[in-house]
Amino acid sequence: xxxxxTLELSPSVSIIIAGIIIAxxxxxxxxxxxxxxxxxxxxxxxxxxxxxxxxxQQLGADAGKFASCITxxxxxxxxxxxxxxxxxxGGQGTPYTLVYDTKTKKASVVSGALPYEQFMTAIEQxxxxxxxxxxxxxxxxxxxxxxxxxPIVLIEYxxxxxxxxxxxxxxxxxIVSESNGKISWVYRHFPLSSIHPQATPAANASECIAExxxxxxxxxxxxxxxxx
Numbered sequence: 001x002x003x004x005x006t007l008e009l010s011p012s013v014s015i016i017i018a019g020i021i022i023a024x025x026x027x028x029x030x031x032x033x034x035x036x037x038x039x040x041x042x043x044x045x046x047x048x049x050x051x052x053x054x055x056x057q058q059l060g061a062d063a064g065k066f067a068s069c070i071t072x073x074x075x076x077x078x079x080x081x082x083x084x085x086x087x088x089x090g091g092q093g094t095p096y097t098l099v100y101d102t103k104t105k106k107a108s109v110v111s112g113a114l115p116y117e118q119f120m121t122a123i124e125q126x127x128x129x130x131x132x133x134x135x136x137x138x139x140x141x142x143x144x145x146x147x148x149x150x151p152i153v154l155i156e157y158x159x160x161x162x163x164x165x166x167x168x169x170x171x172x173x174x175i176v177s178e179s180n181g182k183i184s185w186v187y188r189h190f191p192l193s194s195i196h197p198q199a200t201p202a203a204n205a206s207e208c209i210a211e212x213x214x215x216x217x218x219x220x221x222x223x224x225x226x227x228x
Contacts, residue, residue, distance in 0.1 A: 047161055047198035047225070052205035055224055061212045075207035079200065082188040086157035089133045094159040094190050095168045098135060099126035102153060105137065106130035113168035119175060123152065123183070138186050143210065143218045145176050146184025154183060157190035160202035160225050169226040187222065 049070075056066040069075075086096055090109060098107040099122065108126035110119065138148040138155065146153075154172060158165045176185045191199030202225065210218035 047202050049201070052202070055221055056205070056209055058224075059209060059213055059217055059220055061209055061217070065212060066208050069208035069211060070201075070204060073204055074211070075204055076200075078207060079189045079191065079203045082157065083190050085135055085188065086190040089135055091157055091190060094157065094162045094192060095165045096157040096190060097168075097172075098133065098155040098157075099123050099130070100135070100138060100153045100155050101127065101130060102138070102149060102151060104130065105132065107133045107135060107155070113164040114171070116171050116174060119168075119171055123154075123175070126152075138184070142186045142188070143215045144184055144186045145173075145219065146179075146181065148184065148186075150179075150182060150184040152179075152183045153186055155186045155188060157188050159189075159191050159196055159199045160206065160222070161196035161199040162192065166226040169222070187218070 052070070053063065053066070057063060089098065089107075091111075093111065095111075095113055097110040099110060100107045108122075108128075108130045110122045110126075114122060135155065138144060138153040140148060142148065144153075154175070156168075156172060172185050176183055189203045191203050193200050206218050206221045209221050213220075
């Protein structure tokens, strides 16, 4: 009968092998992307004056009129009004959404970029926490997808430089498209300028495009920025 033999390594060989393993682990770890960078990465779109002008041209806006609108900050008062409304109703970050009941005129808050299923649950449970808020009722003057008379209107206060706003954009698109006219969606501005320096300029650019191309032009701009 043959006896199995256990391979025994000398201490020096064992030390060399252990060193190789440790070195390999260090090299592998250094090649991994830092977690902080992955979590906090901004949308790929590089916001700035050149980008806004390019989008305006792409959508068919008159370059001279667009440039004048941007220079004069024609829609800054509108942006400020939206922002005040958001903060006065409790908004502290973006996206900040009100589930507005057009019959009761009451609203419930949904904060953050919730996944589709969680957002739908929040809408279904909104009536239980709805209350009267100092908020403008949705109207045809808003940038709206759907009808302002829909039973439920999602009033989103958003920031074009916010990665979480970019994340929730397709979720809101899906909710409205699958609602059979029962839910519509309003976009209002809530630029967090202290951390997003291009949020307010982008908001102005969106309104300057809407000035020439209407709400359809506004939503096309938003889709380009949010890649949706």
